[in-house]
Amino acid sequence: KAGVTQTPRYLIKTRGQQVTLSCSPISGHRSVSWYQQTPGQGLQFLFEYFSETQRNKGNFPGRFSGRQFSNSRSEMNVSTLELGDSALYLCASSSGQGAKETQYFGPGTRLLVL
Amino acid sequence: QQQVKQSPQSLIVQKGGISIINCAYENTAFDYFPWYQQFPGKGPALLIAIRPDVSEKKEGRFTISFNKSAKQFSLHIMDSQPGDSATYFCAASYGAGTYKYIFGTGTRLKVLA
Numbered sequence A: 001k002a003g004v005t006q007t008p009r010y011l012i013k014t015r016g017q018q019v020t021l022s023c024s025p026i027s028g029h030r031s032v033s034w035y036q037q038t039p040g041q042g043l044q045f046l047f048e049y050f051s052e053t054q055r056n057k058g059n060f061p062g063r064f065s066g067r068q069f070s071n072s073r074s075e076m077n078v079s080t081l082e083l084g085d086s087a088l089y090l091c092a093s094s095s096g097q098g099a100k101e102t103q104y105f106g107p108g109t110r111l112l113v114l
Numbered sequence B: 001q002q003q004v005k006q007s008p009q010s011l012i013v014q015k016g017g018i019s020i021i022n023c024a025y026e027n028t029a030f031d032y033f034p035w036y037q038q039f040p041g042k043g044p045a046l047l048i049a050i051r052p053d054v055s056e057k058k059e060g061r062f063t064i065s066f067n068k069s070a071k072q073f074s075l076h077i078m079d080s081q082p083g084d085s086a087t088y089f090c091a092a093s094y095g096a097g098t099y100k101y102i103f104g105t106g107t108r109l110k111v112l113a
Helices: none
Strands: A003-009 A010-013 A019-024 A031-036 A042-050 A054-057 A063-066 A072-079 A087-094 A109-113 B004-007 B010-014 B019-025 B034-039 B045-050 B054-059 B062-067 B072-079 B084-090 B107-112
Touching: A003 A087, A010 A019, A019 A087, A019 A109, A031 A072, A031 B054, A042 A063, A042 B084, A072 A087, A087 B054, B004 B084, B010 B019, B019 B084, B034 B062, B045 B054, B045 B072, B072 B084
Parallel strands: A010 A109, B010 B107
Antiparallel strands: A003 A019, A019 A072, A031 A042, A031 A087, A042 A054, A063 A072, A087 A109, B004 B019, B019 B072, B034 B045, B034 B084, B054 B062, B062 B072, B084 B107
């Protein structure tokens, strides 16, 4: 099975712009979670989607949003970018059927905001 | 109460030595504690996980020790190898059907050859 894929892998934007990141989960997986990884804060949970519905949400401002499509692919959007949004954005997928299954992470999208 | 505190921030161990990384939590509702390993340029990968109903879980050279009363858990890497050099994250989650993991801040391990 192919792993979790994320596109693009690298992105440079300027303050005030918006950005859309994409995540394709492992085939058959219906749950996609998004995390922000920074050197100072580690991995912080953004949100989780299951069957096109946001099931859990972290403590990020409304500038961060996401959606999931019927094929389970997910996108994450950040509007009005700030310098502090520079980070590695990771998505993770799982089947979503059990409480404690393994989450499989993608390689991430590294976003640099100038 | 949602934090998971991880230490040390970085660790240098000689080849063949034991690497020990510690995590502590406050929320007693946490019921699943995975450890992830991350190599540069890669996403985290699940290494080993434990539930609070057991005190220890071993998989190969990797062992999780869990102390429910102290609300602490640790990862022991026996016979550490240069290939183990990576960043390790502990995490915690709770509740059925949720994938909201709370991660520690990570430990950068370097194993010297």
